[in-house]
Each structure stands twice: as structure tokens, then as C-alpha cells.
Amino acid sequence: MSETNFIHNIIDKDLQTQKYGGRVYTRFPPEPNGYLHIGHAKSICLNFTTAKKYSGKCNLRYDDTNPVKEDVEYVDSIENDVKWLGFDWEKRLFASDYFDRMYECAVHLVKKGKAFVCDLTADEIKEYRGTLTQPGRESPYRDRGVSENLQLFEEMKAGKYADGEKVLRAKIDMSSPNINMRDPVIYRIAHSSHHNTGDKWCIYPMYDYAHPIEDAIEGITHSICTLEFEDHRPLYDWTLQELDWPTPPQQIEFARLNLTNTVMSKRYLKALVDDKKVDGWDDPRMPTIAGLRRRGYTPEAIRDFCERIGVSKANSTVDVGLLEHCVREDLKTKVPSKNVVFDPIKVVITNYPDNETEEVEVENNKEAPEMGNRMLPFGRELYIDGEDFMEIPEKKYFRMFPGNEVRFKGAYFITCNEAVRNADGQLTELHCSYDPATKSGSGFDGRKVKGTVHWVEARTAIPVKVRIYDYLMVENGQGDSELNLDSLKETVAYAEPSLKDAKPGERFQFFRHGYYIADEKLTAGSEKVFNQIVDLKSSWKK
Ligand code: ATP
Ligand code: MG
Secondary structure, eight states, rough: OOOOOHHHHHHHHHHTTTTTOOOOOEOOOOSSSSSBHHHHHHHHHHHHHHHHHOOOOEEEEEOOOOOSSSOOOHHHHHHHHHHHOOOOEEEEEEGGGHHHHHHHHHHHHHTOEEEEEOOOOOOHHHHHHSSSSSSSOTTTTTTOOOOHHHHHHHHHHHTTTTTTTTTEOOOOOOOOOSSSSSSEEEEEEEEOBBTTTTSSSEEOOOOHOOOOOOOOOOOOSSEEEEGGGHHHHHHHHHHHHHHTTOOOOOEEEEEEEEETTTTOHHHHHHHHHTSSSSSSSTTTSSSSSSHHHHTTHHHHHHHHHHHHHHHOOSSSEEEEHHHHHHHHHHHTTTTTOOOOSSSSSSEETTTTTTTOEEEEEEOTTTTGGGEEEEEEESSEEEEOOGBBBOOSSTTTSSOOTTEEHHHHETEEEEEEEEEEEOOSEEEEEEEEEEEGOOOSSSOSSOOOOOEEEEEEETTEEEEEEEEEEEEBBBTTTOOOOOOOOOEEEEEEEEEEEGGGGTTTTOOOEEEETTTEETTTOOOOOOOOOEEEEOSSOOOOOO
């Protein structure tokens, strides 16, 4: 990350004062309860590039302290996604590996008189907690003696009590203006199997208690998280202070990424998958890293996007057009152009010799001449794009209409003479004529034409399936009612023959249509299915 930000300013100062002895150590701590999304990418880029900038280290740590929603499938997908984005961790760790240590820390707090076992129900705890304007009330169990607390906590661990029967709470201050400091629950009972520790534990630490300990054990210096944890920071600091941790890590909050036309809560994305409203976590419409990858986004484009949006303390919503701009910019000089026609209209060049074909030369990428040229078959029968013909042209329409002459890209000047219709009045083909003197590259310097159209030769063209995506959400949509279920359109297009060699995951520009990728899952053998990555026109304004 070349640019600096407020987090780097904090680190610069810490380096000056030698707060952490010159060390910078960050971590990316996902909860393995879903696939990562583009919001997580912001956090990944920030943590890993910050470590890199300061020659520090960054861990990948699974924050797996909640047994109910976590799954090995998610663990694997997260690792894969972080790697794909181009980052490498110092260590890959599980918070659940620290359960013993966290338990010991809790016992330590109990012994210090800083934690107690409470028998109030969840509802009662909530009621006792008070509100923003009213202080809370102390639990009747708050003054239990140390030895009773130790015994009860031990029994909780041994499985003597049912879920919800008892909790361990920090003893802080029921009248604190910060509700998080009103004797927060730090351990709860959950008789459920954990993906990593199995049935070893039936008590699990709460996030606010566990997270600072995880950071501290790993020697993290700067614990970067999103803004909603700002009010939890006093509890983060309290925990490490009461545990007498030397040079505890510091939590720093930044604004999470919000994107237009996108929902980024894992819970909601999971519901879309579970309810089969999308075709899995990697549906190309999903804002997940897996979805973006299958859609055809590159890691470079996503990293560029994360750098451009920057890091701030104020929540805002970024236009999804910026993300699209980044992938266009990245692919512009990277991928070859191909002729593919949509809504094909047949063109017959009536003065071109029957049963004859020739090869014409076209460039692979106008923006990258070093990508060279390729040969395309040209003949008497061709297909052009449906939108390149208008029987009655509108103003400023320079493509095909009866009486008009255009250039067929890389080939000849061609005049449209007649639109042929069948008995039902449907357009069946266009009868055209070509001027042999106008071959591209022949140095022809006669009349000018205003329009250029692309084409494929009819006998050698191959049909390909093309999937065009719209946004899954209306602009600032948050829920089901704003879900755009009409967001996938599949059509068959005719492609130049070279696309028969397209490999799953290979990207192209479909000339004048946009950027496309051969779908990883659906492309096999001669069956070619392309996802539209992004169209060519940018709606995004700087
Ligand atoms: P969600 O609300 O989507 O479930 P989460 O915050 O619960 O997300 P975690 O797995 O806990 O998901 O997140 C791992 C890290 O990614 C955290 O540090 C979190 O702050 C960060 N993160 C999550 N969503 C975003 C976002 N939209 N923008 C930036 N960072 C994010
Ligand atoms: Mg979370």
C-alpha cells in the first residue's frame, strides 16, 4: 500500500516511541461461518499490506469461538480465498486452540474477584442491564465468594448445567455509561460439537473476552477491526489489563465497506444460498470472493479497488461502479479480443464467390499491440450482431441499414442492399455486396465509411452460451423485497472458431460487448459457457 492512512499514522508513532519494540504484527480474524465477501477483502488487504509495509507479520486466524454456525467447508474456502487474493500469512491459527488458555485466564479473573457465575436467565440479564439513559442493576449473584464461583465455573465446564442455566460474567460496573462494561457475559454454556475441538468443551468464551486474548497470545500489536467495535474497546483493554498482560495489543477501528446494489452480511448471503435463490456461495452474482472469482474478477482488480477506496473512520457506501471500473482497467491490456455476435443476423454477400473462404487478419488487442494479430475465416455467409442492423435507421446510426456501406472489421467495405423477410414478415437475412478493393491493410484510400461492425463467418462460427448478470440487489437494497431475481439472463451467441479452445477460467474481451470468462464449472469439452464479467461502458464517474 503506497498511500498512508490514519492507521499507518498510529503505527508510525508507535514505532517512534518503541511501544512494541519496533514490531508490527496484524491479523485477519474471520469467523468460519460463511464465505468471505468483498468487505472482508478490504480487511484482508488492509491487514496484510500494513504488515508488509512495515516489514511486519500478519496471521490468518479463524475466530471460531462459536461452535454452532461454524464449518470446515468455510475454513477451507477462507484459506483458498485469502491465497487467491495474493496474500500469505505468517501463521494459520484457530482461536479454539486457545480454549485451555482462555479458561485459565477466566479462572484467574474469578480468583481476583473480577468474574462471577450468574444464574440469571438471558432475559433477566438483559432486563438488569439498563438502557443508554438508565444505569443497570447488579445481579443478585454478583457477590458470590471466590471459592463458590470457582466450583460453579468448574461444574459448568464439566457439563453439570444445561445451556443458558448459568454464565460467567466479568465484574466491572453496572452503572457504566458504556453498556458493554455492565458486567458482560464472558462464558456461556453450549452443549454442541465444535468443528475443531469436538465435544471437549461445553462452555465457550464470548467474542469480546476471547478476541483480546487471541491477539495477545499471538503477540499482535495492532488489532484492526470495524467501527461497530469501537464501544467494545474498553472491554478489550479491561480484559488484558486485568490479566496483567505486558504491552497489550491495541484495537483500532475503521469504517466497513458498504457497496451499492450489494448486501454484505454473511447471514443474509447464507440465507440466499440456503433458500436456493442463488446457485451457491460462488454464484457469479454474489459479492463473495468465490462469486467474484467465478464471475471473472482478478485479484489485481480487487486489490486495486481496496487501495482506491482507502481507509477511513466514517461509514459510507461505495458505488459498485468503482469495482467494475477496476476490473475493466485491469483486463484492458491483458486479455485478447474475440468476435462474438449476439442476436445473430445472417449476412449473404451476394457478389462473393460461393464455396470460397479466405483468411483476414485482425488485431488481438487494440490497447496492447504486442499481443499481435490473428487470422479469421471470411466468406460469403456471415453473422452480424442484431444491434448492428436497423431497417429504418435512427439519427446518427452509422451501422447496417439498406443502402449504407460499412467496414466489416478486418475485412471489406460492405453495402447492405436488401433485408429479406419470410412469409411471416420475419427478417431472415441481409443481402449485401462487398468491394474487393477495400480489403483491410490493402492501403485502399478511396471513400470513407462511418461505421465498423464485427462479424463471424457462418460455417466456422461456434455457438456459445453466454450468461449476462444484473445486480442481485436494487441500489440500496437490504432484504428480500429488494432482491432482483431476474438478474441472470442466458443466451446463445455465435463466436469465432478460436473460442472452441477456451479453457475454464480463461478471460476474453468480446469485441464491443464486454469482458467474459469461460465459466469454471459449466465449461467442459465442447460446451462453452461464458460469464459476463463487466460490460465495456463505465457508468462510474470519478
Ligand atoms: P458479517 O457481518 O458479514 O458476518 P463479520 O464482521 O461478522 O461479517 P468476520 O468473519 O467476523 O465477519 O470478519 C472478519 C474480519 O473482516 C473482521 O475483522 C471484520 O471486521 C472484517 N469485515 C467484515 N465485514 C467487513 C466489511 N464490510 N468491510 C470491512 N471489513 C469487514
Ligand atoms: Mg464477526
